[in-house]
Amino acid sequence: AQRVTQPEKLLSVFKGAPVELKCNYSYSGSPELFWYVQYSRQRLQLLLRHISRESIKGFTADLNKGETSFHLKKPFAQEEDSAMYYCALRIGNNDMRFGAGTRLTVKP
Amino acid sequence: DTGVSQDPRHKITKRGQNVTFRCDPISEHNRLYWYRQTLGQGPEFLTYFQNEAQLEKSRLLSDRFSAERPKGSFSTLEIQRTEQGDSAMYLCASSLDENTEAFFGQGTRLTVV
Numbered sequence: 001a002q003r004v005t006q007p008e009k010l011l012s013v014f015k016g017a018p019v020e021l022k023c024n025y026s027y028s029g030s031p032e033l034f035w036y037v038q039y040s041r042q043r044l045q046l047l048l049r050h051i052s053r054e055s056i057k058g059f060t061a062d063l064n065k066g067e068t069s070f071h072l073k074k075p076f077a078q079e080e081d082s083a084m085y086y087c088a089l090r091i092g093n094n095d096m097r098f099g100a101g102t103r104l105t106v107k108p
Numbered sequence: 109d110t111g112v113s114q115d116p117r118h119k120i121t122k123r124g125q126n127v128t129f130r131c132d133p134i135s136e137h138n139r140l141y142w143y144r145q146t147l148g149q150g151p152e153f154l155t156y157f158q159n160e161a162q163l164e165k166s167r168l169l170s171d172r173f174s175a176e177r178p179k180g181s182f183s184t185l186e187i188q189r190t191e192q193g194d195s196a197m198y199l200c201a202s203s204l205d206e207n208t209e210a211f212f213g214q215g216t217r218l219t220v221v
Contacts (some may be wrong), residue, residue, distance in 0.1 A: 004150075043111070044151070044199065044212040086150045093206040094141070094164055098150025 002027045004089050006013055006099035013077050014107050021072040021102045023061075024088030032090040033070040036098070039083045047072075047085070057081070077106045112132065112213035114200050120219045128186045129216045133202030138141055140183050141210060142175055143199040151199055157183060190220045 003026040013019045017019045025031055035047040048056045050063040050070060070087060087099040113132040121127050132213035133140050138159050140192075154173065155165045159180040168174070177183040187194055199219050205209040 007179075009148075043214045046209045077110050088150070094156045095153050096141075096143075096151075096166065096210075097153070 002089065002091050002097055004087050004097050004099035006087055007100050009082040009100065010103050010105070012105045012107060015079055016076050019074050019081070019104065019106070020073075021085050021087075021104065023070045023072065023099060025068050025070065025087075025089045027068075027089055028090065029091070031063065031065070031068075031070075033063055034063075034088040034090065034096075035050045035059070035070075035072050036086040036088055037083050038086070044086070077104075079106045079108055083105045111212050112121055112200055112202050114198075114213035114216050116216055117214065118219075120221060123192060124189055124218055126186065126188045127190055127218060128184050129198055129200075129218075131183045131185070131200030131202075131213060133181070133200070135203055137202035137211075138180075139203045139205060139210070141152045141201040141203075142183070142185050143195040143201065144169070145199055145215070147196075149176055154185075161184070187218075190218075192220045194218060195220045 005024045007022050033050045036044050037047045038044045053076050059074045061070050063070050084101050084103050086101045089097045115130045141156040142154040145151045153167050155175050157177040160177050172188045175185045197215045200213045200216045201210040
């Protein structure tokens with residue numbers, strides 16, 4: 001079954017500390033993975049996608065097919081990174097499967 | 109605001125009533141998606157349109173759910189005979205095509221009492 005798992009519902013770090021939000025997926029085809037972010041009182045928005053291999057707001061994510069993971073990392077967390085983060089897997093051309101999300105809190 | 113617009117933002121209805129939500133996508137976006145999000149979960153894909161054609165509807169939750177996009181612009185999602193379990197946030201998103209970023213609306217929060 002196609003599934004995205006985010007094992008941590010809550011993650012709290014101090015400002016300046018490294019942060020890693022975990023995402024594992026289950027998919028028999030060639031995966032296309034995304035990270036979405038939702039800041040307080042704002043709409044859901046795309047943060048990054050694995051095929052772009054880009055760094056956005058200091059965040060990176062590497063697709064590891066062997067471990068079926070797509071963890072989101074940032075070396076030095078900032079308070080403005082506090083938000084809800086969702087990992088998503090695209091199946092076919094349209095069906096996007098989202099994980100349950102991780103709420104990141106960056107403490108001052 | 110030229111982003112995806114959803115109306116209403118909140119809807120409270122009695123069980124058994126029908127409700128309809130509207131989504132206005134970003135202009136010239138050919139693809140339009142509907143999702144449902146329940147508390148503590150990520151968005152759950154329901155259906156999508158390519159222009160006016162509904163290309164996937166097998167993920168609609170039951171035959172009480174239906175969606176239209178009659179002129180390839182705005183879309184409506186209707187839920188008939190609402191149940192308490194339908195209480196959720198209903199999200200709409202649009203994209204230029206299958207390969208470009210989908211932009212989300214702020215959602216319609218439905219409460220069935």
